[in-house]
Amino acid sequence: MMRFDRLQRIIHPSGHGAFFTERIIQEGKADFIVVYDCGSFDNYPIEQKLLANEVNEFINAGDKIDILFISHFDSDHVNGIKHLTPYLSSRTKLVMPFSYEYFYLPKNSPILEYMSMVMGIADDLSVRSYWVRYADIPNSESPSGDNAPLDSSDISEGFLNSGTRIGSVLSSDRDRRFKWIYVPFNLYDDRQYREKFEAEVKARFIKEAKDIGALDLDKEAIEKLRDIYKSLGPYATKEVKDSTRKANGSKNINYNSLIVLSKATHYNCHCYGHFPYRHLACRHRLFGGYCDGACLYTGDSNLGKPEYVVRLDSVLRRYTELPICLFQLPHHGSRQYYCNRLLRAYDMYTNLFVNCGQYDFNQKSFPQMPADVEAAGRNMQMVTGQKYCRLEQEVEF
Numbered sequence: 001m002m003r004f005d006r007l008q009r010i011i012h013p014s015g016h017g018a019f020f021t022e023r024i025i026q027e028g029k030a031d032f033i034v035v036y037d038c039g040s041f042d043n044y045p046i047e048q049k050l051l052a053n054e055v056n057e058f059i060n061a062g063d064k065i066d067i068l069f070i071s072h073f074d075s076d077h078v079n080g081i082k083h084l085t086p087y088l089s090s091r092t093k094l095v096m097p098f099s100y101e102y103f104y105l106p107k108n109s110p111i112l113e114y115m116s117m118v119m120g121i122a123d124d125l126s127v128r129s130y131w132v133r134y135a136d137i138p139n140s141e142s143p144s145g146d147n148a149p150l151d152s153s154d155i156s157e158g159f160l161n162s163g164t165r166i167g168s169v170l171s172s173d174r175d176r177r178f179k180w181i182y183v184p185f186n187l188y189d190d191r192q193y194r195e196k197f198e199a200e201v202k203a204r205f206i207k208e209a210k211d212i213g214a215l216d217l218d219k220e221a222i223e224k225l226r227d228i229y230k231s232l233g234p235y236a237t238k239e240v241k242d243s244t245r246k247a248n249g250s251k252n253i254n255y256n257s258l259i260v261l262s263k264a265t266h267y268n269c270h271c272y273g274h275f276p277y278r279h280l281a282c283r284h285r286l287f288g289g290y291c292d293g294a295c296l297y298t299g300d301s302n303l304g305k306p307e308y309v310v311r312l313d314s315v316l317r318r319y320t321e322l323p324i325c326l327f328q329l330p331h332h333g334s335r336q337y338y339c340n341r342l343l344r345a346y347d348m349y350t351n352l353f354v355n356c357g358q359y360d361f362n363q364k365s366f367p368q369m370p371a372d373v374e375a376a377g378r379n380m381q382m383v384t385g386q387k388y389c390r391l392e393q394e395v396e397f
Contacts, residue, residue, distance in 0.1 A: 003027055004270075004396035005169075005179060007293060009262075009326075011392075012054040014040040015047030015357025015385030016332055017076040020297060021058060022262060024169050024180055032169050033059070033087075034182065036069040036260055036297045038080040040385075041359050047385040048080075054390075055083040064089045067166065068127075069184060070096045071299025072257045073115045081118055090126040093166065094118075095184055097258040098131035098159065132258055133194075134186045135161035137318055162186045163315070179397060183261040183319050187301065187311050190256070200228050257301040257330075259312075263294035263320050264397040271325055273351075273393035279382040281370035293395030294324035296349070300331040306341040313348055322348050326393065329354040329380070333369040343376035352378055357385040 005026045012019040017040030024032040038055070040047040059065075065087045071077055073096075096118075122129050160166075162185040167178045201209040204224055205216075212221075271293045275282075296316070303309055316322060327349035331337035333356050352373065360366050373380045381391050 007180065007264075007395040007397065009293075009295060009393040009395070010058060010390055011353055011355065011381075011383045012051070012058070013383055013385055013387065013389045014051040014054065014080070014355065015044055016041040016355075016359040017047065017051060017080070017357065018071070018299065018355050019051055019054060019080060026169065031063065032180075033063055033065045034067045034069070034262070035065055035084065037071050037077040037299065038068075038084055039075060039077045040080060041076050041357060042079065044358050044385070047357050050385060050387060051080045052083050055080065059084075059087050061086075063087050065092050066168065067093045067095060067182060069182070069258060069260050069297070070094070070118065071259075071297070071301075072097060073111045073118070074300065075110065075114055077299065078114050078118055081121060085121055085125065088121065088125045088127050090128070092125070092127045094122050094127045094129045095160070095166065095258070096129070096131055097186060097256045098133045099190070099256045130158065130160050132160050132162055132164070132184045132186065134189050134191055135163065137163035137185065137315055160184070163318075165319075178265050180262070180264055181319075183263075184258050185261075185315060186256060186258065187308060187315070188256055197228060200231075201225075204228070257299040259299065259301055260297045261294065261316065261319055261324075262297070263324070264292045264395065266292075266397070269293045269395050269397040271393065271395045273326075273391065275381055275391055277386055277388040277390070279384055279386075279389060281367075282381050291325050291350075292320060293393075293397065294320050295326040295393075296324055296328060298328045298330040300337070302337050303330050303342050304337050304339050306339055309339065309342045309345060309348075313345065316348065323350050324348070326351050326353060328352075329369075329373075332356045332360050333366065333382075335365055335368055335372070338372075340372070340376070343372060343378055350379065352380040353383060353391055354380065355383045 005024065008023045008025065010021050012021065018037035019039070020036040022034040026032070038051070040051040042048075065084065068081075068084070068088070119129070121127070163183060165178070165181045165183055167181045169178060169180045198209045201212070205212060205221070269290060269292055271291050303312065313322075316324070323346070329338055329352050333354040354369070356366075370380070370382070383389055383391050
């Protein structure tokens with residue numbers, strides 16, 4: 001009798017936040033555990049408590065997380081990482097989006113505060129850290145996974161190019177072929193900005209940007225760096241203006257939110273999902289059948305313009321055979337971060353989910369989101385701050 005490996009995927013209820021887990025179960029091997037974000041809204045203690053309970057209920061004592069993806073450093077995506085510390089170790093890969101302002105923002109920046117918290121935990125537990133920088137994705141990539149080059153022995157700590165495949169779940173019948181892969185990437189191309197920034201830093205500091213350490217960041221140095229942020233590239237444009245960060249010149253960090261594709265590398269999977277509690281706004285059908293079990297986690301990415309959706313579609317086609325099974329509607333369903341073209345991208349995905357909570361329900365514009373989804377005729381599940389409101393999926397591959 002053929003035995004299948006299994007992936008168990010859970011979109012956990014965390015309210016206005018994010019906590020998604022995947023567990024790959026293979027006979028004779030320790031479970032391979034992946035987490036994408038872990039946080040909830042600071043101002044809702046009930047949702048904070050629910051998140052802590054979800055971590056303790058679904059990650060077992062003795063488990064170790066293999067990959068922790070962070071979409072960006074807003075508090076509602078990372079403030080629960082403290083609950084993950086018993087499950088992090090030197091075997092864990094911490095994968096984050098790279099942007100220079102994470103390193104050089106003034107010390108009172110909330111972004112830097114949460115980034116410092118995460119990096120402090122990583123240092124204490126000897127977690128290996130990787131920063132994903134935007135890069136052109138080669139046309140030679142194949143959805144089958146035959147060319148997937150990376151496992152735990154191939155990645156050195158530091159930078160990864162956007163679109164690098166990650167995984168260490170190997171098939172027993174073919175050397176170095178992944179049965180499941182994770183592809184982190186960015187849509188926002190900041191290379192021109194980075195080049196200008198690095199050149200300006202070298203001119204003003206007489207050293208490379210990468211060589212500037214914490215001891216160099218006195219008050220005068222920080223002011224120089226802030227001046228560079230304010231004067232260069234997209235940081236000075238209306239498109240990325242964010243009133244909450246205008247004073248320190250940084251761009252809206254949602255533009256750099258890390259997107260992650262999770263998928264099998266072959267296509268004879270049996271996939272099914274269920275929803276223990278269904279929100280009234282959901283257009284609900286149980287999904288299942290034979291597919292590649294793929295899921296796209298979008299964090300707080302901006303998909304509010306048709307050109308962003310076209311770019312996303314182009315990237316996805318290099319890694320998987322669309323449509324994918326499960327797709328996260330970005331930014332908790334904020335209407336600014338999706339567009340009609342995304343909702344009607346019938347060949348891109350089959351099922352939507354959105355993670356949202358009391359904060360979102362209090363917004364006057366929020367009811368428009370389920371109405372837009374209904375008008376587009378899409379299948380959507382809302383994962384809220386209710387205890388049993390979680391989306392569970394299992395894939396045999």
